[in-house]
Structure formats: structure tokens, C-alpha cells
Amino acid sequence: MKKLYIVTVFLIFICNSLYAQNTVRIDTLRKIPFWSLSVIGGLIIPMGDFGNNFNTSIAAGFEISYHPIHHYAFFFNSQFDFLKYQDVNYSGHAGYIEVGAGARSYLGNAPEIFFVEAGIGDYIYYYTSAVTNNYTHFKGSFGIKAGIGGNMQFTDKILFLIKTDLHFIFTSGSKTYFPGIYGGLRFIL
Secondary structure, eight states: OHHHHHHHHHHHHHHHHHHHHTOOOOGGGGSSSEEEEEEEEEEEOOBHHHHTTEEEEEEEEEEEEEEEETTEEEEEEEEEEEEEESOTTOOEEEEEEEEEEEEEEESSSTTSSEEEEEEEEEEEEEEEEGGGTTOOEEEEEEEEEEEEEEEEESSSSEEEEEEEEEEEEOOSSSOEEEEEEEEEEEEEO
């Protein structure tokens, strides 16, 4: 899985480098401030103690961003991480619901080039079990994330988004952290 993570980061840099050489600025993206909505999906790779219980799993979510100036954006995101147990005989479901906010700094002409981001939020762990008559348990924990990514422009209002984040969740008794690899579409509103 570490190879997949490294290859994804490498592809982000290659794609953005090639794209940046051929970018044609579109005037509608220069109008500041603006809002954007992103629909994102990808993989999370549980590591440490967290990785002892769960396999690589899928994630899906959305993000609303506000771009007050060219090189910065603030975002609110919600994401669902659907965890897959390593024990195939376990009859239950688990996941994280992430609700957070953060900031993004563009390393080029926003919103088309590389960005770095950091965020904080609540990671709500949920699980069901046949032992508890399929009652769903919820537990919220504070978490942080940081990552890099990039956008590639399709039209004047639609961009392709690719990013990778490293999530740290402050839980008692175990280390909960995982990288995520995501792709999606960003719509300029």
C-alpha cells in the first residue's frame, strides 16, 4: 500500500507539471471571490493499530470551498469512510464520518495548480455488531489532516481534482491514522 501512496503523490506532481505548461487561463476563474463544490471518492489505507483491524477501504464525500483571493481557499468537508474488517467472519459494519473545515494554499494560479491543505474536524466512528442486536454505536474524536493535491481544468467551470491527505485521529488507547488517496470533480459556482 505504501507503493500505491507514493505512486499517487508522484502522479499528482507529473500531471500538474505537464498541465501547467499548457494551461490557458479562462477569465471566469479570475473572478475573485468565488465558491466551488467538489464531489470526491477514493481509498483510505489504515495503518498502525488501526490497520490491524481494517483493510484498505473506500471513501466518498463532498467539499464546499470559498476562494477569497487567488492563492487561498477555505473549505468545509464531509466524508464517509466505509471500513472493511480484516476478519471476514465478523458480522458487522464500521466506518468514520468526517466533518471538518480547513484552509488550502495554492502554489500557482488558483484553482488550477498544486495546493497544500490542512484541516481539523470531528471523526465520528460508528459500528454495528450482531452481538449488540445490530445496534449502531457512535463515538466522536477530534482529528487533523494535512495533504497535497492538484486540479486540472476541463472547462471554465469544471476541474478534475486529485489529492492525498494524511489523517490523525486522537483516540484513547490506540493510534488511529491513515493516508487517503482521492479523486473527483470540482465545480466552480
